[in-house]
Amino acid sequence: MLRSLLSRHPLRSAAPFTRRTMATATTPDFNKVLYQPLAQIDPEVQNIIDKETWRQFTGLELIASENLTSLATMQANGSILTNKYSEGLPNARYYGGNEWIDELEILCRKRALQAFNLDPAKWGVNVQPYSGSTANFAALTALIQPQDRLMGLGLPDGGHLTHGYYTAKKKMTASSIYFQSFPYGIHGESNLIEYDSLASQARLFKPKLIICGASAYPRDWDYGKLRATADEHGAFLMADIAHTSGLVAAGELNDPFEFCDVVTTTTHKTLRGPRAGLIFFRKDSKQAPDLEKRVNDAVFPACQGGPHNNTIAGIATSLLQACQPTWKAYAKQVIANARTLAEELVAHGYKLQTNGTDNHLVLWDLRPLKLTGSKLEKLCDFLGITINKNAVSGDASAQTPGGIRLGTSALTSRDMVESDIKVVAEFLHRAVQLALLIQKESGSKLLKDFVTAASVEQEGKEGAKLVKQLRRDVKEFATKWPLPGVDVKDLKKPAGIEEED
Numbered sequence: 001m002l003r004s005l006l007s008r009h010p011l012r013s014a015a016p017f018t019r020r021t022m023a024t025a026t027t028p029d030f031n032k033v034l035y036q037p038l039a040q041i042d043p044e045v046q047n048i049i050d051k052e053t054w055r056q057f058t059g060l061e062l063i064a065s066e067n068l069t070s071l072a073t074m075q076a077n078g079s080i081l082t083n084k085y086s087e088g089l090p091n092a093r094y095y096g097g098n099e100w101i102d103e104l105e106i107l108c109r110k111r112a113l114q115a116f117n118l119d120p121a122k123w124g125v126n127v128q129p130y131s132g133s134t135a136n137f138a139a140l141t142a143l144i145q146p147q148d149r150l151m152g153l154g155l156p157d158g159g160h161l162t163h164g165y166y167t168a169k170k171k172m173t174a175s176s177i178y179f180q181s182f183p184y185g186i187h188g189e190s191n192l193i194e195y196d197s198l199a200s201q202a203r204l205f206k207p208k209l210i211i212c213g214a215s216a217y218p219r220d221w222d223y224g225k226l227r228a229t230a231d232e233h234g235a236f237l238m239a240d241i242a243h244t245s246g247l248v249a250a251g252e253l254n255d256p257f258e259f260c261d262v263v264t265t266t267t268h269k270t271l272r273g274p275r276a277g278l279i280f281f282r283k284d285s286k287q288a289p290d291l292e293k294r295v296n297d298a299v300f301p302a303c304q305g306g307p308h309n310n311t312i313a314g315i316a317t318s319l320l321q322a323c324q325p326t327w328k329a330y331a332k333q334v335i336a337n338a339r340t341l342a343e344e345l346v347a348h349g350y351k352l353q354t355n356g357t358d359n360h361l362v363l364w365d366l367r368p369l370k371l372t373g374s375k376l377e378k379l380c381d382f383l384g385i386t387i388n389k390n391a392v393s394g395d396a397s398a399q400t401p402g403g404i405r406l407g408t409s410a411l412t413s414r415d416m417v418e419s420d421i422k423v424v425a426e427f428l429h430r431a432v433q434l435a436l437l438i439q440k441e442s443g444s445k446l447l448k449d450f451v452t453a454a455s456v457e458q459e460g461k462e463g464a465k466l467v468k469q470l471r472r473d474v475k476e477f478a479t480k481w482p483l484p485g486v487d488v489k490d491l492k493k494p495a496g497i498e499e500e501d
């Protein structure tokens with residue numbers, strides 16, 4: 001007891017251990033591998049990590065669901081905590097030896113409530129979900145019974161797979177396989193959530209749960225309206241703020257906690273932590289006074305086994321960052337950058353869904369250009385601009401989405417501000433114009449012919465040559481910026497990367 005009190009003294013943790021990278025003279029052969037650094041024992045995996053590091057350094061990361069986490073988070077994530085089993089909750093574990101793991105999980109929960117400005121008397125949080133999808137399935141398990149009815153935003157309208165997605169042929173995800181799900185949508189012209197028709201649909205469908213939140217919706221939510229609809233049917237209201245949680249924590253978007261029973265999130269998108277999930281639950285729910293127990297039991301044992309304690313340490317240290325005054329400045333910059341990106345694209349005459357953004361993402365409708373999202377995504381991969389194809393409102397085919405989703409969280413983590421985003425927008429403009437040229441030169445509508453025309457230099461054709469040139473420009477710009485957790489000064493092109501310097 002005395003020892004543990006002493007080691008809680010802050011000074012005691014000021015000197016972290018160093019990693020031992022050599023076996024001793026008495027280490028048996030079968031244990032020598034335990035001390036060898038990755039690069040030594042496994043150059044193959046090390047090389048893959050080096051190539052991925054190089055890709056992140058030399059490219060522009062515009063995937064809206066990604067971010068660049070901190071050095072501290074990566075250190076926690078790669079720590080010795082990965083060794084420990086701790087099924088259960090702090091002070092109620094199924095295994096011994098959890099004194100420090102308990103301290104970690106309690107600290108992480110405290111910071112999670114603090115980051116979202118929540119009163120611990122009214123809200124609790126489970127920090128064990130392995131990721132956003134598992135957090136959502138555990139939340140559904142806690143809130144409703146198998147085959148109960150739920151409503152979520154349809155996938156083609158920006159919703160997420162875990163909110164009840166199915167097709168005409170198939171129930172696609174656990175949320176539609178184990179529950180009856182029914183999608184609500186966005187308005188055909190404004191592309192905004194249709195709260196009134198949602199309310200009418202709910203009167204017919206009578207859901208037990210309404211899920212809000214999205215993966216590709218550039219505007220904010222009216223949680224109050226959704227609460228009123230949920231209350232009409234005695235339904236729970238759950239917000240999945242996976243994409244926007246960093247902006248919500250900063251107070252830059254509407255507050256879902258005011259109206260929801262449960263709030264889930266990932267920790268690796270705008271929140272800038274390790275890959276994991278969180279489930280917040282109301283402790284003062286009249287509808288379900290036992291919500292705390294229901295959520296905790298749903299995470300373990302219903303849906304998961306032992307928590308990933310290295311990840312929980314990473315969440316804790318990311319949340320510490322999100323509690324600092326600088327977090328608000330980061331979130332404001334992410335949004336300002338997204339607005340700038342939207343304005344620049346609109347100024348070039350391009351069409352954006354909802355004509356702009358309130359958050360970190362922009363949905364770009366390429367259909368007026370007669371270009372598919374797949375082709376632009378592919379071309380941008382050659383250019384070192386990472387984006388993803390995305391359905392846009394009214395897409396005829398889910399297989400060939402007509403749009404692109406862009407986000408500014410990662411570029412903002414590389415220190416970019418509005419004037420830099422204008423340069424990025426110009427690259428995107430050049431990429432689209434180049435895609436149109438290549439499409440014309442390929443003389444075909446097929447993606448495979450497009451890829452050939454973009455990558456193989458052919459006589460009398462400009463496409464592949466211009467791709468190389470634009471790639472050089474993108475790389476020159478991207479490598480001016482730092483990459484969190486990496487000393488880019490020492491970074492060299494690793495073996496296996498074909499492109500010229």
Ligand SMILES: *Cc1c(COP(=O)(O)O)cnc(C)c1O
Pocket residue numbers: 065131132133134136159160162213214215240241242243266276
């Ligand atoms: C990303 C996302 C998830 C899933 O998170 P994973 O960590 O990929 O499992 C869930 N909900 C929404 C709205 C998301 O955007």
